[in-house]
Amino acid sequence: MATRKSTTKSNVSAEELLSYYRDMLLIRRFEEKAGQLYGMGLIGGFCHLYIGQEAVVVGLEAAAKEGDKRVTSYRDHGHMLACGMDPKGVMAELTGREGGYSKGKGGSMHMFSKEKHFYGGHGIVGAQVPLGAGLAFSDKYKGNDNVTFTYFGDGAANQGQVYETYNMAMLWDLPVVFVIENNKYAMGTSVQRATKSPSLWERGAAYGITGEEVDGMDVLAVKAAGEKAVAHCRAGKGPYILEVMTYRYRGHSMSDPAKYRTRDEVQKMRTERDAIEHVRDLLLTGKHATEDDLKNIDKEIKAIVNDAAEFSKDSPEPALAELWTDIYA
Amino acid sequence: MATEILMPALSPTMEEGTLAKWLVKEGDTVASGDIIAEIETDKATMEFEAVDDGVIGKLLVAAGTEGVKVNTPIAVLLADGESAADAAPAPAAPKAEAAPVAAPAAAAAAPVAPKADTAPDWPAGTAMKTQTVREALRDAMAEEMRASDEVFVMGEEVAEYQGAYKITQGLLDEFGARRVIDTPITEHGFAGIGVGAAFGGLRPIVEFMTFNFAMQAIDHIINSAAKTLYMSGGQMGCPIVFRGPNGAAARVGAQHSQCYAAWYGQIPGLKVVMPYSAADAKGLLKQAIRDPNPVIFLENEILYGRSFDVPVLDDFTIPFGKAKIWREGTDVTIVSFGIGMTYALEAAERLEKDGISAEVIDLRTIRPMDTDAILASVMKTNRLVTVEEGFPQSSVGNYITSVVMERAFDYLDAPVINLTGKDVPMPYAANLEKLALVTTDEVVAAVHKVTYR
Numbered sequence: 001m002a003t004r005k006s007t008t009k010s011n012v013s014a015e016e017l018l019s020y021y022r023d024m025l026l027i028r029r030f031e032e033k034a035g036q037l038y039g040m041g042l043i044g045g046f047c048h049l050y051i052g053q054e055a056v057v058v059g060l061e062a063a064a065k066e067g068d069k070r071v072t073s074y075r076d077h078g079h080m081l082a083c084g085m086d087p088k089g090v091m092a093e094l095t096g097r098e099g100g101y102s103k104g105k106g107g108s109m110h111m112f113s114k115e116k117h118f119y120g121g122h123g124i125v126g127a128q129v130p131l132g133a134g135l136a137f138s139d140k141y142k143g144n145d146n147v148t149f150t151y152f153g154d155g156a157a158n159q160g161q162v163y164e165t166y167n168m169a170m171l172w173d174l175p176v177v178f179v180i181e182n183n184k185y186a187m188g189t190s191v192q193r194a195t196k197s198p199s200l201w202e203r204g205a206a207y208g209i210t211g212e213e214v215d216g217m218d219v220l221a222v223k224a225a226g227e228k229a230v231a232h233c234r235a236g237k238g239p240y241i242l243e244v245m246t247y248r249y250r251g252h253s254m255s256d257p258a259k260y261r262t263r264d265e266v267q268k269m270r271t272e273r274d275a276i277e278h279v280r281d282l283l284l285t286g287k288h289a290t291e292d293d294l295k296n297i298d299k300e301i302k303a304i305v306n307d308a309a310e311f312s313k314d315s316p317e318p319a320l321a322e323l324w325t326d327i328y329a
Numbered sequence: 330m331a332t333e334i335l336m337p338a339l340s341p342t343m344e345e346g347t348l349a350k351w352l353v354k355e356g357d358t359v360a361s362g363d364i365i366a367e368i369e370t371d372k373a374t375m376e377f378e379a380v381d382d383g384v385i386g387k388l389l390v391a392a393g394t395e396g397v398k399v400n401t402p403i404a405v406l407l408a409d410g411e412s413a414a415d416a417a418p419a420p421a422a423p424k425a426e427a428a429p430v431a432a433p434a435a436a437a438a439a440p441v442a443p444k445a446d447t448a449p450d451w452p453a454g455t456a457m458k459t460q461t462v463r464e465a466l467r468d469a470m471a472e473e474m475r476a477s478d479e480v481f482v483m484g485e486e487v488a489e490y491q492g493a494y495k496i497t498q499g500l501l502d503e504f505g506a507r508r509v510i511d512t513p514i515t516e517h518g519f520a521g522i523g524v525g526a527a528f529g530g531l532r533p534i535v536e537f538m539t540f541n542f543a544m545q546a547i548d549h550i551i552n553s554a555a556k557t558l559y560m561s562g563g564q565m566g567c568p569i570v571f572r573g574p575n576g577a578a579a580r581v582g583a584q585h586s587q588c589y590a591a592w593y594g595q596i597p598g599l600k601v602v603m604p605y606s607a608a609d610a611k612g613l614l615k616q617a618i619r620d621p622n623p624v625i626f627l628e629n630e631i632l633y634g635r636s637f638d639v640p641v642l643d644d645f646t647i648p649f650g651k652a653k654i655w656r657e658g659t660d661v662t663i664v665s666f667g668i669g670m671t672y673a674l675e676a677a678e679r680l681e682k683d684g685i686s687a688e689v690i691d692l693r694t695i696r697p698m699d700t701d702a703i704l705a706s707v708m709k710t711n712r713l714v715t716v717e718e719g720f721p722q723s724s725v726g727n728y729i730t731s732v733v734m735e736r737a738f739d740y741l742d743a744p745v746i747n748l749t750g751k752d753v754p755m756p757y758a759a760n761l762e763k764l765a766l767v768t769t770d771e772v773v774a775a776v777h778k779v780t781y782r
Binding site for chain 1: 559
């Protein structure tokens with residue numbers, strides 16, 4: 001049973017750092033724009049933003065290879081952008097338009113891309129966990145070495161089906177990385193108020209599953225842990241658990257008055273532990289990039305996000321006939 | 330360029346709010362993420378963050394203003410080098426485009442007369458053999474597993490035990506443990522794994538030891554399996570069969586005796602099958618395994634041991650949505666499915682002796698439902714009795730009745746009677762259990778009532 005905390009590797013190239021910076025910034029700017037469009041009434045219903053947690057998916061995607069699968073909960077915009085889905089298609093789904101990944105019929109919580117091996121986007125807390133193990137089952141059955149990243153939060157970690165899945169995943173040596181994104185709050189309930197056993201990854205020990213805690217505000221630590229987990233799965237040793245300690249800056253959804261935590265707590269994470277600032281510092285202090293280089297990247301990303309927003313406003317609403325399609329294959 | 334900060338919608342239902350408090354004043358520099366105001370919504374007081382860096386050029390709405398409509402400009406944010414003058418007259422805010430309100434066109438009333446598809450299920454002259462429903466189900470799975478490596482079976486006791494009701498007997502020997510998989514007792518979990526495997530390109534057959542236990546897994550059946558194709562805009566199919574015994578067996582009490590036909594029959598995205606005969610069990614299960622959608626396949630423990638004629642063919646399937654007319658008749662239509670057919674057919678025989686000619690229709694699939702076969706028959710007999718084991722409220726019979734009311738009201742010569750199980754949890758005592766179930770006597774009595782003789 002591994003218990004060591006992952007640490008940051010220092011031998012990382014400028015290219016790699018710049019790509020993490022770019023990918024994390026894209027998620028942040030995209031989410032800020034989504035929040036703005038929600039405020040304007042262009043996005044409706046629920047909209048769960050990923051701001052603050054960017055290093056988790058970007059770090060783990062850096063450990064993935066073509067063919068690997070991913071599945072997650074309703075806080076899914078970051079996962080989709082990180083695995084290479086088109087920001088235009090994602091934003092247009094948020095606005096409920098024809099150009100969205102689900103033709104406007106899924107919304108923020110329900111998007112998929114077979115091409116990018118992204119299997120949703122699931123709105124029932126914890127349901128994606130056995131689904132992810134099932135995806136891993138299909139790969140093992142077919143005899144390939146693909147791995148499925150199954151993301152869930154600290155809240156979902158208290159659902160019974162997670163442990164039913166742990167049991168079978170270990171019993172059948174399924175190649176699945178269980179990624180617990182511990183952002184400290186299940187909606188408004190802190191981990192401490194939800195469980196007496198707050199080390200969530202350790203619960204895997206009851207089923208014989210190896211795991212570890214990872215600093216989720218450090219993209220390099222996440223990537224290193226992801227590589228270890230993936231190697232374990234590809235070697236046929238069964239599942240692996242990563243409890244990635246992260247933080248959500250925004251509310252649970254859009255109408256969250258945030259009375260369960262102090263403004264200072266949020267501010268402290270933002271100023272002291274921000275994952276994007278961390279990579280920015282590494283780039284500047286390591287002389288891998290200049291302020292101007294980063295400003296140019298910022299501009300590039302802003303342009304991509306603005307294009308996505310424009311697309312999501314211009315794309316028409318789905319044709320009324322779409323009400324009746326895609327019910328049966 | 331100066332940007333307007335608009336009154337935000339901060340909840341799914343907010344249309345206007347109170348600008349309770351400004352936390353910045355004109356001239357303040359703000360960064361993206363800084364809290365600039367407190368806004369009271371219909372749900373709570375919310376902090377409102379700046380989404381861009383800049384200087385607050387002007388506050389357009391005073392603190393304390395109530396009823397500020399969403400999207401009203403409330404402040405102006407200046408970029409580097411701009412002055413408050415740039416902020417002057419606020420141009421009209423871009424309106425969120427109003428969604429065109431158009432009711433979906435009501436389904437046009439079918440002008441064509443309903444016609445039952447009476448094509449035979451297999452060619453005339455096909456050799457037949459006698460087989461139990463149990464054997465027919467096993468053969469269906471074995472044939473489909475031989476035809477495609479993507480098909481596998483999972484469930485409790487399906488492999489080494491050979492099936493709790495022996496439906497999977499012999500499959501482990503032929504196909505091995507890779508394809509015939511014993512699960513722990515963990516319905517919620519293995520149903521979810523089955524759905525995930527279907528998303529991943531396999532064709533799982535998930536056996537529930539009984540459908541009563543599938544209630545632990547119903548979230549995956551409905552939310553994960555049935556809805557994903559729609560929610561993905563057609564990208565993600567879920568070819569999976571959930572099968573197992575359904576309904577009352579004998580003396581097993583309330584938690585083990587319930588019919589789920591009406592429950593699953595309500596869900597768009599599912600197909601729901603409930604066979605009566607062995608030939609239908611075989612042909613429909615093979616069809617279910619090949620279907621690209623999630624299929625609920627409701628079997629019955631009491632029927633497992635019953636024998637029927639089954640065609641001797643290398644391969645045959647029964648299409649979904651095609652009812653079977655077991656007896657033609659002229660005086661009344663009896664519609665049933667699954668074990669209800671036992672009572673319907675017994676009743677028809679007895680009624681014949683009373684001089685009443687009953688047409689007996691086996692739905693075979695609840696969804697899609699062959700309503701044309703029902704309507705065509707009712708237009709001929711003008712009377713309808715439905716028979717099922719499930720509870721009375723919101724039953725399958727209730728739905729059939731509504732279809733007949735809408736499309737054949739003028740043809741009815743008597744009110745439709747829906748026979749169902751009684752509106753009680755299943756009792757254990759033998760005499761009470763008998764009373765709770767629908768019976769042949771009740772079918773006979775209902776037919777007398779609707780035929781007024």
